[in-house]
Amino acid sequence: GENVEQHPSTLSVQEGDSAVIKCTYSDSASNYFPWYKQELGKRPQLIIDIRSNVGEKKDQRIAVTLNKTAKHFSLHITETQPEDSAVYFCAAMGNFGNEKLTFGTGTRLTIIP
Amino acid sequence: NAGVTQTPKFQVLKTGQSMTLQCAQDMNHNSMYWYRQDPGMGLRLIYYSASEGTTDKGEVPNGYNVSRLNKREFSLRLESAAPSQTSVYFCASSETFQGQPQHFGDGTRLSIL
Numbered sequence A: 001g002e003n004v005e006q007h008p009s010t011l012s013v014q015e016g017d018s019a020v021i022k023c024t025y026s027d028s029a030s031n032y033f034p035w036y037k038q039e040l041g042k043r044p045q046l047i048i049d050i051r052s053n054v055g056e057k058k059d060q061r062i063a064v065t066l067n068k069t070a071k072h073f074s075l076h077i078t079e080t081q082p083e084d085s086a087v088y089f090c091a092a093m094g095n096f097g098n099e100k101l102t103f104g105t106g107t108r109l110t111i112i113p
Numbered sequence B: 001n002a003g004v005t006q007t008p009k010f011q012v013l014k015t016g017q018s019m020t021l022q023c024a025q026d027m028n029h030n031s032m033y034w035y036r037q038d039p040g041m042g043l044r045l046i047y048y049s050a051s052e053g054t055t056d057k058g059e060v061p062n063g064y065n066v067s068r069l070n071k072r073e074f075s076l077r078l079e080s081a082a083p084s085q086t087s088v089y090f091c092a093s094s095e096t097f098q099g100q101p102q103h104f105g106d107g108t109r110l111s112i113l
Helices: none
Strands: A004-007 A010-014 A019-025 A032-038 A045-051 A056-059 A062-067 A072-077 A086-093 A101-103 A107-112 B004-007 B010-013 B019-025 B031-037 B043-049 B064-068 B074-078 B087-094 B108-112
Touching: A004 A086, A010 A019, A019 A086, A019 A107, A032 A062, A045 A056, A045 A062, A072 A086, A101 B043, B004 B087, B019 B031, B019 B087, B031 B064, B031 B074, B043 B064, B043 B074, B074 B087
Parallel strands: A010 A107, B010 B108
Antiparallel strands: A004 A019, A019 A072, A032 A045, A032 A086, A056 A062, A062 A072, A086 A101, A086 A107, B004 B019, B019 B074, B031 B043, B031 B087, B064 B074, B087 B108
16 A cells, blocks of 8 residues: 655744655555645644646645655745644545545644744 | 534543544535544544445544445444544545545544543
8 A cells, every 4th residue: 555754753944934844655656645734733724735747836835846756745835934833744645446545644843933 | 614514522432432423514525534643643544435325444444433324424433442542533525536635624532541
């Protein structure tokens, strides 16, 4: 089955700086890669996703990049703000009968004012 | 719109007791999911229902059963609770079955003593 590794487990960034979270996956057939944000005590929220036919996707201050050859994808947050503090989860999904998400173990991002 | 509603929000059980976690969505979504979230382990899929009338096992189904009562409701049952089932349980839904949950409920924090 799919295995998703996420790094780092914790990340502290000065407000206004950029943050990068990286994930690797094992199944070369995986073709969908979402990212979720979970604030303390709250539900996970889908913030951005990318499919394997696209190398990069942006939505305002967040972007996701995908390198299919190396089997890794990353979340980039620019101009970080205190409300970006949360746990971020990456995930990967295969196809052809294996359309279930496998999640990474999460990155706790803290924005230092 | 309430989105995805889970009940109860908190529950404490004794080992061996049974209980059912309720989930309902009002978005007319076809697919529904049950996840558990443990510290340091991300989200793991217990069971899912790709469409009304169907249910399938996820990554960690042992000790659980599910019922897709109708299009709106998807319940999770613990027949004989064990301390290892202490966790936060999230229900989620998506418009179609592509494996990715789009909307999560607020979660049920379950402790088994």
